[in-house]
Amino acid sequence: MANEFDPVTLRHTLHQTPELSNHEALTARTIAAQLRQFGFHPATDIGGHGILVTIQGTAPGPTTLLRADFDALPIEERGSQAYCSQHPGVMHACGHDGHTAALLAVAAELSHIPPARGTVLLAFQPAEETGEGAARMCESPEIANVQIDNVYAFHNLPGFNQHQIVVRPGTFACASTGVAIELYGKTSHAAYPERGISPASAMTGVMHTLTQLPDAYPDANRLVTLVHAQLGEPAYGVAPGQATVMATLRSDDNACFHAMKADLVDKANTLAARAGLTVNVSWHEPFIAAENSTHHTQHVVSAAQSLGLAVHRLTEPMRWSEDVAEFLARWPGALFGIGSGEHHPQLHNPDYDFPDAILPTAKAIFTALVAEHHGRGTD
Ligand SMILES: [Zn+2]
Known part of the structure; x- marks a missing residue:
């Protein structure tokens, strides 16, 4: 035809x-x-x-x-x-x-x-x-x-x-989301870091939290992958005032997925508050x-x-x-x-x-x- x-x-x-x-x-x-x-x-x-x-x-x-x-x-x-x-x-x-x-x-x-x-x-x-x-x-x-x-x-x-x-x-296919955790403090002269608020240790805390996050949910398939991290600027004279950590979260179980997300927000808030930082957690390309x-x-x-x-x-x-x-x-x-x-x-x-x-x-x-x-x- x-x-x-x-x-x-x-x-x-x-x-x-x-x-x-x-x-x-x-x-x-x-x-x-x-x-x-x-x-x-x-x-x-x-x-x-x-x-x-x-x-x-x-x-x-x-x-x-x-x-x-x-x-x-x-x-x-x-x-x-x-x-x-x-x-x-x-x-x-x-x-x-x-x-x-x-x-x-x-x-x-x-x-x-x-x-x-x-x-x-x-x-x-x-x-x-x-x-x-x-x-x-x-x-x-x-x-x-x-x-x-x-x-x-x-x-x-x-x-x-x-x-x-x-x-x-x-x-058949997992839930997943990108997440960006932004920490905001205050820059200062690198010779006087105590005059600023550096997010450095909270940032490493967030990275540690992310890698440990799946451990609380042993019954589900779950995975966290750190994809990017950035602290301050590449300038020797400046102590950092800002940091970003990016990761992806995955699970085969929607309930576990939502629990991991809530857990991450809680822990990021605690880490930021302890260091006198403000924090913004945003989700990107979410899939159930x-x-x-x-x-x-x-x-x-x-x-x-x-x-x-x-x-x-x-x-x-x-x-x-x-x-x-x-x-x-x-x-x-x-x-x-x-x-x-x-x-x-x-x-x-x-x-x-x-x-x-x-x-x-x-x-x-x-x-x-x-x-x-x-x-x-x-x-
Ligand atoms: Zn496709």
């Missing part, structure tokens, strides 16, 4: 024109234009540049939401493909171009063969990398009041065999843990098995975060992985490129899940 949709071509188009989180206007226009070509009337500007397509079956039934993200990263691409990024310093290094191309392939199929019953929502989401887009879409009036029975999304996973379906009931229902994980497993795909069950959750967690906190569902290849370049690396070979796999598992929940209408 001359007009058949080719997700590979579309993926390469998106790959050439990557856009950072919250700046995905062109990408959103490309997606919406493609959806209109399929005969849909997509709702646009949902929680930023988000797009929502509603596909009704003829009979009443459940509602399923399939989600793909479409933002890129501030990384300079080092690839040799003809379709390399044309936007300097920006690239699709997480494969969101592929996630979106796969969901468009599902849209193409559903435009010919709609679900027999219920409603399928296709959600194209901006601003995943900064942890903002999913919550904004969920809170939009177009989605907030919808009763959704099933949520599904996938992430491609380098390091796993290509086409392998990676599942885990319970937490992505928690899968056992029931929906089983649906993914059966869909994979019906397609003859190998299933890999994770024993530990992924340490990284995925903001589809916001959908999964409101409605039950499952985030799963599709292997990109055991030796495929890793996510967020300059030589990474989404493997086109798994596009048909992603489309097939999504459409199998739709068929399980909604049946198939006629062409």
Whole structure:
């Protein structure tokens, strides 16, 4: 068929024109234009540049939401493909171009063969990398009041065999946040440090607190990584008056995650007060843990098995975060992985490129899940 949709071509188009989180206007226009070509009337500007397509079956039934993200990263691409990024310093290094191309392939199929019953929502989401887009879409009036029975999304996973379906009931990806602890005292002449208020010892106290923080929660997976520290200025004449410590906090358990955050604020306040400093604790790029229902994980497993795909069950959750967690906190569902290849370049690396070979796999598992929940209408 001359007009058949080719997700590979579309993926390469998106790959050439990557856009950072919250700046995905062109990408959103490309997606919406493609959806209109399929005969849909997509709702646009949902929680930023988000797009929502509603596909009704003829009979009443459940509602399923399939989600793909479409933002890129501030990384300079080092690839040799003809379709390399044309936007300097920006690239699709997480494969969101592929996630979106796969969901468009599902849209193409559903435009010919709609679900027999219920409603399928296709959600194209901006601003995943900064942890903002999913919550904004969920809170939009177009989605907030919808009763959704099933949520599904996938992430491609380098390091796993290509086409392998990676599942885990319970937490699939961890909660995480960046934190910056700023301490403010008073500078002075380095010859008279007693005339100022140096944050030096409180700063080392904060760093020690951060490294010890996980010890109080032995029952959960948790991790604190110090990422940056700065004290005063590189000037021998000046005793410091300001310090900043930056770190990331992670856990597979939302309760432990919130407790660690509260504990950190308490201890930073105590350390600052003891030294006569003021303190400011700020949180950056926060994600909650992505928690899968056992029931929906089983649906993914059966869909994979019906397609003859190998299933890999994770024993530990992924340490990284995925903001589809916001959908999964409101409605039950499952985030799963599709292997990109055991030796495929890793996510967020300059030589990474989404493997086109798994596009048909992603489309097939999504459409199998739709068929399980909604049946198939006629062409
Ligand atoms: Zn990603």
